Amino acid sequence: MRKTILLTLLLLGAAVTSLAQTTPVTDGQTLPVTDGQTLPQTLPVTGTFINLPYQDVRNKYTNPEGVDGTDPQMWAAKVAEMGEMGMEYLVFMSVANECKAYYPSKLMDWHYPADRQSPVDAIMEEAAKHGMKVFMSTGWAKDQDDNLRDPAIKGRQIEMMEELAGLYGDHPAFYGWYLPVEDCFGPVLTDYAVEAVNALTARARELTPRAKIMISPYGIFNSNFDDPRYEQQIARLTVDIIAYQDEIGCVREKYPLPRLRENWKKLRAIHDKTGIQMWANCESFAWEHGTNDRQSALIPAPFPRFLSQLAAATEGGAEKIISFIICGMFDKPGSQYPLGQPYWSEKAYEDYMAWLGGDAHWKAAEEYFLSAAGPMEKVTDAAWTKYKAGKYEVEMDPCEGQLTVAMLNYSKRGIVPPAKISLYGKAKGKWTLLETVEPQKWANTNHDAFVDHAFFNEDLSGFKKVKVVFTVEKDSYIYLMTR
Numbered sequence: 001m002r003k004t005i006l007l008t009l010l011l012l013g014a015a016v017t018s019l020a021q022t023t024p025v026t027d028g029q030t031l032p033v034t035d036g037q038t039l040p041q042t043l044p045v046t047g048t049f050i051n052l053p054y055q056d057v058r059n060k061y062t063n064p065e066g067v068d069g070t071d072p073q074m075w076a077a078k079v080a081e082m083g084e085m086g087m088e089y090l091v092f093m094s095v096a097n098e099c100k101a102y103y104p105s106k107l108m109d110w111h112y113p114a115d116r117q118s119p120v121d122a123i124m125e126e127a128a129k130h131g132m133k134v135f136m137s138t139g140w141a142k143d144q145d146d147n148l149r150d151p152a153i154k155g156r157q158i159e160m161m162e163e164l165a166g167l168y169g170d171h172p173a174f175y176g177w178y179l180p181v182e183d184c185f186g187p188v189l190t191d192y193a194v195e196a197v198n199a200l201t202a203r204a205r206e207l208t209p210r211a212k213i214m215i216s217p218y219g220i221f222n223s224n225f226d227d228p229r230y231e232q233q234i235a236r237l238t239v240d241i242i243a244y245q246d247e248i249g250c251v252r253e254k255y256p257l258p259r260l261r262e263n264w265k266k267l268r269a270i271h272d273k274t275g276i277q278m279w280a281n282c283e284s285f286a287w288e289h290g291t292n293d294r295q296s297a298l299i300p301a302p303f304p305r306f307l308s309q310l311a312a313a314t315e316g317g318a319e320k321i322i323s324f325i326i327c328g329m330f331d332k333p334g335s336q337y338p339l340g341q342p343y344w345s346e347k348a349y350e351d352y353m354a355w356l357g358g359d360a361h362w363k364a365a366e367e368y369f370l371s372a373a374g375p376m377e378k379v380t381d382a383a384w385t386k387y388k389a390g391k392y393e394v395e396m397d398p399c400e401g402q403l404t405v406a407m408l409n410y411s412k413r414g415i416v417p418p419a420k421i422s423l424y425g426k427a428k429g430k431w432t433l434l435e436t437v438e439p440q441k442w443a444n445t446n447h448d449a450f451v452d453h454a455f456f457n458e459d460l461s462g463f464k465k466v467k468v469v470f471t472v473e474k475d476s477y478i479y480l481m482t483r
Helices: 072-084 119-129 151-168 191-207 228-236 256-274 303-315 344-356 360-371
Strands: 007-012 047-050 089-092 133-137 174-178 212-215 241-245 277-281 285-287 298-300 321-323 385-387 390-396 403-409 421-427 430-437 450-455 465-472 476-482
Touching: 072 119, 089 119, 089 174, 119 133, 151 191, 191 212, 191 228, 228 256, 256 277, 256 303, 298 344, 303 321, 303 344, 303 360, 303 450, 344 360, 360 403, 360 450, 403 465
Parallel strands: 047 089, 047 321, 089 133, 133 174, 174 212, 212 241, 241 277, 277 321
Antiparallel strands: 007 390, 285 298, 385 476, 390 465, 403 450, 403 476, 421 430, 421 465
C-alpha cells in the first residue's frame, strides 16, 4: 500500500538552480494514497508469436544471421523454453514466405532441407509435449505485404489453409487459426477488412469446425469508439478472438500509455456486447534505430515499460495477454540456442521471470501501475515534481514502511532519472546514511516515455525525519511514496 508522506525541499550548493526554476513540493503537500484499495492481479503473458525467418532488418536479433532458423532442434529447444516461461499459446506469424513453405507443402517449394523435419512440424511436436495450443497461420501467400485485395493472394491463402488443415487439423497441439489480416481498426474498420476476414473464417469453419479463429489488428490509438459504426463493424466479424496490438512498441503517439488505459476500457465495453473475446497483444519491443522503420531492428523494451503495458491490459479487461514477441525477444540465459539482443534479451527474461516469481520490488512497481494513484508517463502530469540540474535534499515527515522513488524516463526529451539516490534517517538529532541506490541504467530508451522505480529496503519506522539526496544532471521528474 502507498502511504501519505509530507515533503520539504532543500537546495544544496552554489551550482544548484534557483528555486524559481524548479517545480518543488512544498511543506505540507500530501501525495495520493491507495490505502484500502483492492487491486487486480496482473495477467502474465501466456502466448507469443513464433517468427520464422523472413528478410527484414527488424528481425536482426530474433532471426540472426549465422543461425539456421529452420533447424528443428533449435525450435524444439525454444518451444521448451517458452513452456518454462508459462506460454500456453503459440501463434505462427507465418508458415511460408516468398513462395516457399516452412512445412511439407505440395503447393510450394520448401525453405528447409528435404532430408529433415520441417520447423513447423518440430514446433507442433514440442508444443504437444508441453500441452501448448497453437494458432496456425494462413500466410504468407507471397510475403509480409500480402494484399487480400488481390484475388490470387486471397486464393492462395485459402489453398494454404486447406493444405494445413489436412496436415495439422487433427494434431493435438492444433488449437485454431491466426489470420494475418492486419487491417487498421481506426478510426472505423472498413467493409473490405470485414469481408476479407469473414471470407477466410468461413472456409476455416468448414475445414476445422472446432478451431478458434484469431486476428490481431492495429489502430486502436486512433479509433473512434464513439462512432456507432465501430461497434457495428466489430460485431460483423465472425472470429472468436481479437488480440489488439497495444502499439506501445510502435509509439504511435507522443505519450501512448495514458490513453491506452482508457482505450482498453472502451474496447471492453464493446466486447461485452459482441461475444468476441478481447485479448491484448502487448508489444515487448523497442527500436534499435528509427521508429517503425523496417531498417531498424527490434530490441527488448525496458521491463518497467512492459510491466506497465501488462497492468494496463489487465485493468482494461483483457481476457488473455499474448505478445509480439516473447520468443526471440526474451531469451533464457545459458540457452543452447541463444537468440535476441546480446545481454538485454537475457535481462528482459530475468526481469520478467523475477516478477512472475513474486519479486517484491517488481510487485511494488506493479501496484504503482495498477493503482493509477501516482503520475503517469507524461511530463504534463501535475503529480510529478520537476528538478533541474543540481543537487537536492528532500525531507519527509515521519512515515512507516519502505521508500519507493518513481521517476519518469524519457531520454528522447532529455529527461533521465538521477544516477544515484541516497536515503538518510534522523534519530536523536543526527542524520545517518541508511542506503544508497543506483537506479537501473536501461538501454533501449530512445523512443518512448515510461516510469522507472528505485526501491529502498530500509524500514523507515522509528525515524523522526528521513530524507533523500540526489544530484540531477538533466531534467528529472520524481515522485516519492512509501509501501
